Amino acid sequence: xxxxxxxxxxxxxxxxxxxxxxxxxxxxxxxxxxxxxxxxxxxxxxxxxxxxxxxxxxxxxxxxxxxxxxxxxxxxxxxxxxxxxxxxxxxxxxxxxxxxxxxxxxxxxxxxxxxxxxxxxxxxxxxxxxxxxxxxxxxxxxxxxxxxxxxxxxxxxxxxxxxxxxxxxxxxxxxxxxxxxxxxxxxxxxxxxxxxxxxxxxxxxxxxxxxxxxxxxxxxxxxxxxxxxxxxxxxxxxxxxxxxxxxxxxxxxxxxxxxxxxxxxxxxxxxxxxxxxxxxxxxxxxxxxxxxxxxxxxxxxxxxxxxxx
Numbered sequence: 001x002x003x004x005x006x007x008x009x010x011x012x013x014x015x016x017x018x019x020x021x022x023x024x025x026x027x028x029x030x031x032x033x034x035x036x037x038x039x040x041x042x043x044x045x046x047x048x049x050x051x052x053x054x055x056x057x058x059x060x061x062x063x064x065x066x067x068x069x070x071x072x073x074x075x076x077x078x079x080x081x082x083x084x085x086x087x088x089x090x091x092x093x094x095x096x097x098x099x100x101x102x103x104x105x106x107x108x109x110x111x112x113x114x115x116x117x118x119x120x121x122x123x124x125x126x127x128x129x130x131x132x133x134x135x136x137x138x139x140x141x142x143x144x145x146x147x148x149x150x151x152x153x154x155x156x157x158x159x160x161x162x163x164x165x166x167x168x169x170x171x172x173x174x175x176x177x178x179x180x181x182x183x184x185x186x187x188x189x190x191x192x193x194x195x196x197x198x199x200x201x202x203x204x205x206x207x208x209x210x211x212x213x214x215x216x217x218x219x220x221x222x223x224x225x226x227x228x229x230x231x232x233x234x235x236x237x238x239x240x241x242x243x244x245x246x247x248x249x250x251x252x253x254x255x256x257x258x259x260x261x262x263x264x265x266x267x268x269x270x271x272x273x274x275x276x277x278x279x280x281x282x283x284x285x286x287x288x289x290x291x292x293x294x295x296x297x298x299x300x301x302x303x304x305x306x307x308x309x
Contacts, residue, residue, distance in 0.1 A: 033270030035063035038086040040268070041079040043159050044070045044183055045202030046118065046256055048211070049287040050089055056283060057274050064267055074157035080110070080259060086268040087260045091118070091159035094259060102261075112259045115275045117290040119203045119240035120160055120252040122224040123188065125195040132237050133198075134227040135251060139168050141198060144175015149197040153184045160200055163254055192220035203240045207288040226251050245290040255292070 031038060042050050047070045054066055071079075073092070079085040094102070099109050122138070124131060133141075140146040142164060153160050165171065181187050184205045191199040199221075206221070208214050225237035228249050236249075244250035258275065262268045274280045281291040 031267040033265060033267065033273070034061040036267045037065040037067065038267045039067045039069070039084050040087040040089065040271075041076040041085055042068050042070050042089045043073050043076055043091055045091065045153065045159050046089060046204050047184070048208070048214075049116075049204045049284060049289060052283050052287060053271075053275055053280060056279065057271055060274075060279075061270070064270065066267065066271055072154055072157040073159035073162060080261065081105075086262065086266075087258060087271070089115075089256065089258055091163065091254050091256060093255075093257050106261065106263070108263060110259050110261045111272070112257055113276070114255040114257055114292040115272075115280070116256045116284040116292050117245050118254055118256050119207075119245055119250055120163055120200055120254065121203045121206055121240045122226060122252070123191050123199045123201060123206060123221045124224050125191055125193075125197065126220050126222050127195045128222075128224075130224075131222070132225050132227075135168060135229065138226070142169055142174055142178060143172055144177050147175075147177045149194065150175075150178045151187050151190045151194075151197055151199040152178060152180050153187050153201060154182070155180050159254075160202065163252070164200060167252070188217055188221060192217070198224065203289065204287060207240060208286075209288070210286065242285070242288055242290050253290075256289070 030036065050068065050070075054068060057066070058064060069079075073090050076088040076090050077098075080088050093112050094110065103109050122133065137146070141148050141150050152158070155161065161174075165174070179190075181190060184201045187199045187201045188206060191197055206214055206217060206223075209218070223239040225239050228236040228238050228244075229251050230248050238244045238249050240250050240252070245253045258272050260268045260272055275284075276293045278294070281294040284291045285294065
C-alpha cells in the first residue's frame, strides 16, 4: 500500500514539474493570438510608434490586453529574464551567450526578427549655424575633442548611447561634454532651447510630420545632415527618412527587433504577426520608419536635394 501511494505521489510530482516548466514557456495566462493578458518591455526610443501599433491592435482585438512599459535597452533585456515578461522590442538581437542562456533556462531560444528600420536622428536648434556633420566630426563631439554640448536620452544603458559608442566611437569613452537627460522627449526639449548643442534621439520621436506634437516641435528644432558613406559621389549629406534608411544612405540607421518568449503561439505571437503583416508594416511606414517586411519599389531620386534645409 505504501509503495502504491509513493508511486502515485511520484507520478503527480513529475506531472507538476513538467507543467511548471511549460508554464515558464509563457503560457501562464492560457492566452490566444487575440486574447489574454501579457507584459512586454519596449525600448523607450521606439515608444511613439509602438504606442500606435498597440492602439490599432487593441481596437482590432478588444479581448487582448498587452501591458507595455518603456525603458532603457539594458532594462528591457533584464526584464526578458523574468517569467512575467513575454516580449521585448529593442534595437539589437540576442548575442550568442544570451542564446545559450535561454536555451538552458527554457529549453528553446526565443524567437526574434527585425520588424522595421529606425535611425538615430541628429537634431539641432532651428537657429543653429552648423547643420552638416561628417562621421569624424560626430566622433570629435562625442569624444569631447570638440566641446559642443551633446545631449543624450540617458546614461550608457540606452540603445542610442550603445549604438553611438559602437558605431561612432568604436568603444571609446564619451567626453565630459556629453550630457544625459531623462529620456527622448527631454532631449528634444533641451535642443529647442540650446542653439549651440547637438542632440541624439530615435527617429520615432521627431520624424512623423503627420503627428501634431512632432510637427510643432519642428518649429524649434531641425535635422542635422550626416555624411553619406555609401553614396558614389563625395560630399553628399543626408537626413534620416524612409528613403535614406531603406537605400542605406543614412549612416545612423538601426534595426527594430522583437524578441519573443513563447513555446507555443499565444498573444505575443499574435502581436508579432500583426507587426510583421500588412497593417503593422503600414503603421511603421506611416510613422516614417522603413518597414522590414513590406516590399518597397526602388525609384531614382535626386539625393543632392537632401543637402538643403
